[in-house]
Amino acid sequence: xxxxxxxNLSVRMxxxxxxxxxxxxxxxxxxxxxxxxxxxxxxxRMEQLSSPNTVYLSQHTTDLVSGYFDLDDxxxxxxxxxxxxxxxxxxxxxxxxxxxxxxxxxRGLTRxxxxxxxxxxxxxxxxxxxAGNGQVVGIVAEAGTGKSRLxxxxxxxxxxxxxxxxxxxxxxxxxNIPYLPMMQVFRASLGIGEHDDPSLVRERIAGRMLLxxxxxxxxxxxxxxxFGVSEPGAPPPSMDPExxxxxxxxxLRRSVRERERERSTVTLIEDLHWFDPGSEVFLEQLVExxxxxxxxxxxxxxxxxxxxxxxxxxxxxxxxxxxxPDAIQExxxxxxxxxxxxxxxxxxxxxxxxxxxxxxxxVIRELIESGNLxxxxxxxxxxxxxxxxxxxxxxxxxxxxxxxxxxxxxKGVIHPAAVIGKExxxxxxxxxxxxxxxxxxxxxxxxxxxxxxxEQSLYPVSEFAFKHPLTQEVALGxxxxxxxxRTHAAVARAIEAAFPAKxxxxxxxxxxxxxxxxxxxxxxxxxxxxxxxxxxxDFAEAQRHWERVLDLTQDLPGDDxxxxxxxxxxxxxxxxxxxxxxxxxxxxxxxxxxxxxTRLGDPLTSLQIRGTHAVNLYLAGxxxxxxxxxxxxxxxxxxLDDLDSRVEMRSIxxxxxxxxxDFEAALRTSEELLDLAGGDLTLGSERFGLSNVAWTTTRRGxxxxxxxxxxxxxxxxxxxxxxxxxxxxxxxxSFCFSFYPNLEEFTGNDHQALRLAHQALEIVDRLGSPLGRxxxxxxxxxxxxxxxxxxxxxxxxxxxxxxxxxxxxxxxVRPFTLGVLAEACLASGDEERARSSAxxxxxxxxxxxxxxxxxxxxxxxxxIVRALDGAKGREAIEQALTDMEALIETTGARAxxxxxxxxxxxxxxxxxxxxxxxxxxxxxxAFVACEATGHAARIARELAGEPxx
Numbered sequence: 001x002x003x004x005x006x007x008n009l010s011v012r013m014x015x016x017x018x019x020x021x022x023x024x025x026x027x028x029x030x031x032x033x034x035x036x037x038x039x040x041x042x043x044x045r046m047e048q049l050s051s052p053n054t055v056y057l058s059q060h061t062t063d064l065v066s067g068y069f070d071l072d073d074x075x076x077x078x079x080x081x082x083x084x085x086x087x088x089x090x091x092x093x094x095x096x097x098x099x100x101x102x103x104x105x106x107r108g109l110t111r112x113x114x115x116x117x118x119x120x121x122x123x124x125x126x127x128x129x130x131a132g133n134g135q136v137v138g139i140v141a142e143a144g145t146g147k148s149r150l151x152x153x154x155x156x157x158x159x160x161x162x163x164x165x166x167x168x169x170x171x172x173x174x175x176n177i178p179y180l181p182m183m184q185v186f187r188a189s190l191g192i193g194e195h196d197d198p199s200l201v202r203e204r205i206a207g208r209m210l211l212x213x214x215x216x217x218x219x220x221x222x223x224x225x226x227f228g229v230s231e232p233g234a235p236p237p238s239m240d241p242e243x244x245x246x247x248x249x250x251x252l253r254r255s256v257r258e259r260e261r262e263r264s265t266v267t268l269i270e271d272l273h274w275f276d277p278g279s280e281v282f283l284e285q286l287v288e289x290x291x292x293x294x295x296x297x298x299x300x301x302x303x304x305x306x307x308x309x310x311x312x313x314x315x316x317x318x319x320x321x322x323x324x325p326d327a328i329q330e331x332x333x334x335x336x337x338x339x340x341x342x343x344x345x346x347x348x349x350x351x352x353x354x355x356x357x358x359x360x361x362x363v364i365r366e367l368i369e370s371g372n373l374x375x376x377x378x379x380x381x382x383x384x385x386x387x388x389x390x391x392x393x394x395x396x397x398x399x400x401x402x403x404x405x406x407x408x409x410x411k412g413v414i415h416p417a418a419v420i421g422k423e424x425x426x427x428x429x430x431x432x433x434x435x436x437x438x439x440x441x442x443x444x445x446x447x448x449x450x451x452x453x454x455e456q457s458l459y460p461v462s463e464f465a466f467k468h469p470l471t472q473e474v475a476l477g478x479x480x481x482x483x484x485x486r487t488h489a490a491v492a493r494a495i496e497a498a499f500p501a502k503x504x505x506x507x508x509x510x511x512x513x514x515x516x517x518x519x520x521x522x523x524x525x526x527x528x529x530x531x532x533x534x535x536x537x538d539f540a541e542a543q544r545h546w547e548r549v550l551d552l553t554q555d556l557p558g559d560d561x562x563x564x565x566x567x568x569x570x571x572x573x574x575x576x577x578x579x580x581x582x583x584x585x586x587x588x589x590x591x592x593x594x595x596x597x598t599r600l601g602d603p604l605t606s607l608q609i610r611g612t613h614a615v616n617l618y619l620a621g622x623x624x625x626x627x628x629x630x631x632x633x634x635x636x637x638x639x640l641d642d643l644d645s646r647v648e649m650r651s652i653x654x655x656x657x658x659x660x661x662d663f664e665a666a667l668r669t670s671e672e673l674l675d676l677a678g679g680d681l682t683l684g685s686e687r688f689g690l691s692n693v694a695w696t697t698t699r700r701g702x703x704x705x706x707x708x709x710x711x712x713x714x715x716x717x718x719x720x721x722x723x724x725x726x727x728x729x730x731x732x733x734s735f736c737f738s739f740y741p742n743l744e745e746f747t748g749n750d751h752q753a754l755r756l757a758h759q760a761l762e763i764v765d766r767l768g769s770p771l772g773r774x775x776x777x778x779x780x781x782x783x784x785x786x787x788x789x790x791x792x793x794x795x796x797x798x799x800x801x802x803x804x805x806x807x808x809x810x811x812x813v814r815p816f817t818l819g820v821l822a823e824a825c826l827a828s829g830d831e832e833r834a835r836s837s838a839x840x841x842x843x844x845x846x847x848x849x850x851x852x853x854x855x856x857x858x859x860x861x862x863x864i865v866r867a868l869d870g871a872k873g874r875e876a877i878e879q880a881l882t883d884m885e886a887l888i889e890t891t892g893a894r895a896x897x898x899x900x901x902x903x904x905x906x907x908x909x910x911x912x913x914x915x916x917x918x919x920x921x922x923x924x925x926a927f928v929a930c931e932a933t934g935h936a937a938r939i940a941r942e943l944a945g946e947p948x949x
Contacts (some may be wrong), residue, residue, distance in 0.1 A: 100686060110212070111334035112153050114327030115146065117672050120155045121318055126296050131265050132312060134293040139300040141320035142451050142467070143402060144358030147300040151268050151319065154298070156436075162266040172276035182271055182282040186252055187227070198229035204717025212258050219247055236798035253289040265295045272301035284309050303451040303743030329356070335364055336373065340802040341382040351702065358946075361552045399474040405451075409435070409585070413443040414452060417476035419487040424461040430485055431494035437896070489517035504533040508545060515552070524552040524564055532569065536689040540768040541576045546571045562600060569593035570605055572688060573612035577619045578731075578771045580807035588617045607636050609647060609688070611652045619771065620766070621811035623660040624849035630656040634672075647683045651692045655701060659812050661851030661891035663703050663912035670696045681723055689734040694723035698736055705742050706852065708894040714751075718823045734760035734772050744945055745786040746895045748927075748934025754783040759806050776812035778817045788829030797821040812853060818855035826864050842883075852891045858884040858894065862903045871910045886919070898926035898935065917943060 012612050118139075125135040140146050155165045166188040168181035187193075190208050192201050205223050209216040221370040225236040226248055239247070267290075269283065283299075287309040291295045294787045309315065323331070326530025329346040336342050354357035367373040373380045403414060416432050419422050426444070433440055444464065447453045452471060457462040466472040476484070492513035499506050511526035531545035550568040553561045569589045576586065590613040597606035603879025611633055618626035633649035639645075650673040657666035677683050684692035701716025717736050726734040737760035746754040757779035781797035784790065797820060804811050818841030826834040838861040865873035881900050905919035913919075920939055927936040941948065 018337045030810065032759065045113040072136070072231070089145075111331055112149065113330045114323040115150055115153075118150055118318060118320060119154060121316075122150075125316060126158070126266070127760060129296040131292050132292070132294050134290040135449050136287050136290055136297045136299070136309075136312065137300070138310065138315065138317045138474060139320055140303055140305075142220070143299075143301055143358075143399070145320050145322055145358045146357040147320055149271060149357065149621060151270065151298060151300060155266060155268055158266045166265065166267045168267075168269045170271040171270075171894060176532055178276050178278045179282065179548075180279065180284075181271075181275065182279045183266060185269060185286075186255075189255060195890070199254065200231045201227060202231060202637060208255065212254055212498070216251060219251060222247055222418055222445070222545065223251065239877055242590070242915075245281075246261070249285045252282070254283055259528070262424035266298060267295065267598055268298045270300050272307070273305040280307070281309075287315070290314070291357070294941075303530050322353075323350075323357055323360070324355060328355060328360060331360065332364070333935055335361075335377060336380040337375070337378045339379070339381040340373075340798055341806065342373075343802065343819055345382060354470075354829055356468060359468070359470060362452075386393050395472050396470075396477075400478060402450075402452075403471075403475055403478065407446075409439060410443050411444050413440065414447060415479050416487050416491075417474045417695040418466070419479070419484060420491050421512075422469050423456065423463065423465040426464070426865040427498060428491060428494050432490040433499075458577055485517050488513045489519070492517060493906050503530060508541070509547065511548065515548070520552045521556055524549050528564060528567070535575075536767075538732075539731075540770075543572065543575045543579045546575070551859075552662075559600070562596060566593060566596045566602065567595065568604055570609050570612065573609060573616060577612075578769050579796065580770055582670050582808060583620060586613065586620070597737075603644065604640055604716045607633065607640065607649070610636075614652055614656060616660040618656050619810060619812055621814060621844065621848040621850060623656070623812065623851075627656040627660045627849075643676065644683055644687075647673055647692050648687065650676065651684065651695060654696065655932055656850070658699060658703070660849050661887070661893075663707060663852070663892045666703060667700065670700055681727065685727060685729070687819060690729050692725055694720045694727075694729075695732055697723075698732065698739070701737055702742065705739070705746055706891075706893040707747075708744050708896050708932075709896070710747050710895075710931050730763045730767055731769055731772050733775060734763040734769075737763075738775045740778045741782040745782060747932045748936075749932075749937060750934075754780065757783050770807045771809040774803050774817075776811055777803070777815065778820070779829055780825060781817070782820050785827075790824045793820065793824035794828050794830075797824055811844075812848070812850055812893045814853075815841040815842075815848075815850050816856045818844065822857070822860040822864055826867060831868055835868070838864055851887050852893055855884055855891070855893055855896050858887070859899055859903070866903070866906055866910065872910075874907060877907050879908075895930050895932070898923050898930055901926050 044495070044926065071835065080164070102445055122137060129135040139150060141147050155167070159165050166185050168184035168188075170181045182443055192202050192204055196204075202220075203225055205227065206220055208218075221230065221236040222239070222244060224230045230236065245504045267286070270282070274282065287297060291312070291314055303428065309319070320589050325328055325347065328350045332342070332346045332349070336345070340817060349360055353363060363672065364373070367382075368380070372383055374383050375381055377872070406414065412435065413429070413433060417429055419777065420428055420432075426440070430437065430440055435443065444453070444462075448464075451467055453464045454467055456465050466475075479487075481597055492510050495510055495513070496503065496504055503510070507526045507530035511523050511530055514526060515523035517523075527545045531542045531549065534542040534545065546945070547651055550572065551566040553568065570593055571591050572581075573593065574587065578590075581589075590609055593609040594606050597603070597609065610629065612625045614630040614633065616631065630649075630653045633653060634646065637645040637649040650669050654666050654669040655664040657663070659671060662695045681691045681693050684690055684695070697716050698720040701713040701720065703713075704716060705712070705713030717739060721733060721736045724730075724736065738758040740753040740756045744751045745751075757776055760779060761773065761776035762860065764776055777796040777800035781793040781800065784793035784796075797817060800817050801814070801821065804810060804814050804817070818837045822834045822837035822841065825831075825837055838857055840858030842854060842861065845851065845857060860879045862877045862884070865876045869876070881903055884896060884900050888894060900906050901919065901923035908919050909916045919941055924936050924939040924943070927933075927939065
């Protein structure tokens with residue numbers, strides 16, 4: 001019988017009867033059921049496999065796995081208490097695969113990464129063994145860390161060197177099967193196959209033993225009996241069990257030592273934690289037999305396994321650590337490729353799996369099978385976000401089995417700990433646990449020893465964390481729903497009691513626990529408190545809390561819930577431009593918010609919603625639509641007589657004018673704003689996390705640089721930077737740093753733009769602002785191009801464009817960014833992409849009315865056509881430059897005029913005109929007029945016949 005969605009068949013078979021286990025991970029109950037209706041005939045067929053005729057629904061079945069099986073479909077059982085029937089299959093035979101690693105090999109192994117130092121340690125042990133100093137190496141690690149893969153890679157190298165390799169593998173149910181792994185080793189050492197005829201097995205045993213010592217002839221019947229091939233009519237002599245064991249130990253030890261004298265031998269025995277007692281004793285003899293030979297005994301096991309022979313001087317232990325982020329990235333590069341959509345996926349997966357290779361591969365497999373990753377090996381693309389990715393069944397079964405093998409006391413600790421979270425403190429755990437302080441301490445120590453948890457700090461209180469995030473998820477999911485709810489409520493009360501002065505800081509955690517406890521009203525209150533506390537610190541997390549407020553208040557009665565719902569919509573729009581939202585979501589929030597504000601008689605919030613609607617529109621790349629909405633905002637704000645709103649609405653209108661390319665109107669609006677604000681630097685800080693006065697100064701500086709007054713622009717930027725630093729407003733500070741590449745490109749002078757752009761990126765990454773990341777990456781790309789390192793600019797610009805597309809943020813700079821990317825592609829030799837990027841930039845600029853941002857794409861097109869087509873591209877170059885001039889005239893972005901003149905001079909040179917130097921001199925004069933001294937000097941050197949710097 002096979003569980004639906006399970007990794008493999010889970011069956012415990014006894015000598016005369018067995019239990020067939022079916023179920024679905026996540027079910028909270030364990031029950032009997034029988035066949036119903038038309039499937040009643042299947043019950044009789046089930047009797048062949050199970051006695052009594054009972055099937056159990058179970059969560060923890062990995063310890064019952066005995067192999068991988070071929071199945072015939074029989075139909076379905078209707079299970080009492082479940083809405084869906086359970087598929088039933090008949091067991092036909094065992095398959096060829098025996099272990100989970102066998103299954104991985106059959107699928108195709110992933111690239112072997114991150115184990116160079118571990119492989120070197122094994123090779124060092126092998127060198128010592130081959131010198132006659134037999135070695136025993138124990139590889140210890142928790143499930144899925146890569147013990148079997150490391151052993152496989154090492155033994156394959158040994159085989160390729162012509163060495164003899166013997167293997168034995170324990171299995172989860174192996175404690176009930178005497179000598180299973182050791183028998184595999186002994187049979188391999190004697191050249192006996194699993195299905196060899198008994199007479200052939202006797203011949204090989206006898207031949208091997210008599211070669212060692214003729215006097216062993218008398219104990220051959222004992223060996224035949226041990227291997228299960230007793231000769232008919234010749235039973236083994238009657239012996240005391242202990243004497244019989246001593247004989248077997250002696251003979252088999254001599255056989256192993258003799259084999260290792262003849263030829264260097266590596267013996268691999270896996271999963272000692274599943275050993276039966278008899279195999280334990282034989283293994284101890286094998287360890288002792290290895291001393292003084294030229295053999296290497298390689299074993300692996302989980303951290304909970306202990307043995308006396310580990311104290312031997314020739315034993316060394318190799319703890320296998322999880323893979324680091326770089327190794328996970330290398331693994332994913334091999335599996336998935338380098339599509340821009342999967343950028344950052346390695347970090348997400350490493351956070352979920354803590355570097356466990358098996359868990360990592362299974363998470364990837366889950367993404368592929370669920371359709372989230374589409375493509376083929378080495379060329380996948382991510383189709384949907386993975387924030388809500390579940391735990392793959394294969395991983396869950398591994399972890400659930402480990403938890404299931406804990407004592408009841410330790411289960412009573414790990415379950416409430418999992419409710420508290422991936423990290424937990426001892427005082428909170430003690431408050432929700434039924435154990436005494438002493439028992440709790442012992443249980444925590446036991447969980448640490450088994451490497452379920454680790455201690456993070458001792459002072460002022462003991463803090464712990466689950467070693468694997470997935471372990472916490474599985475331990476949480478294995479508990480009954482009602483019990484989890486009660487524990488969540490108890491944890492919430494304990495946290496409130498423990499941190500009465502830090503409830504803002506704890507609000508997010510409390511919201512989570514109250515939500516899981518089934519208290520939506522209390523949860524919504526704490527989600528709102530968390531969102532407000534996080535405003536300006538972590539935009540993405542604040543947005544997540546506002547989304548939960550909105551969800552939780554949907555069905556709550558009363559005006560308080562409506563006001564929370566209105567506040568959530570307004571804040572989601574106010575923060576959405578930073579984190580990205582779909583356009584249909586923007587429109588829905590705006591419409592619903594205005595309707596709700598009208599219902600509650602709240603004109604101020606209605607105005608704020610219209611304002612943030614306009615911001616979201618122009619940052620989504622719809623400048624003209626945004627300007628149409630923003631024009632009416634100041635007059636409405638003036639009617640409310642609220643200074644904050646009057647200033648804020650003019651700031652929004654100013655930015656709408658900037659995005660649409662009306663710089664003069666933007667400057668007029670900025671003057672109105674500064675007159676109203678009267679020097680109050682705090683206006684706007686609460687709602688948007690930036691000073692409206694300082695932001696207006698920043699905008700004026702940016703406009704000045706675009707209009708050809710870089711010195712004035714630099715002065716304004718420096719004033720704004722001083723304010724943002726004083727107010728500790730990191731995101732607008734990063735925007736200021738990102739404007740420096742404008743100055744560097746326009747002037748041709750060094751403004752430390754690349755260094756400052758990298759600082760901007762560090763700031764916004766700390767704040768979790770995808771919009772800020774786009775701006776910073778675009779600035780890095782522009783700085784690299786300005787410094788003559790255009791080929792290096794492709795990567796940051798690619799990421800910026802991908803974020804605009806995937807996260808729907810900062811799309812207003814897409815025309816400009818694509819223009820810079822086009823030149824970077826040209827420098828890197830990607831001519832086709834260079835052309836298409838420039839054309840896409842022009843198209844997006846025209847579609848969105850993004851006139852100021854479109855100019856750079858036309859400049860890129862002129863340069864690219866000139867470089868690739870020469871004089872044949874004259875018409876296209878002239879059209880690009882004509883379009884640039886028209887946009888410069890419309891916007892007033894006169895800093896681009898000298899570049900147009902220079903490109904006309906380059907075109908004149910291509911077509912053989914005689915006035916090239918005259919045109920270059922005109923360009924030089926225009927650069928001087930725009931304070932672009934670096935470019936003016938560059939052209940002056942060219943006119944003087946000097947080589948370029």
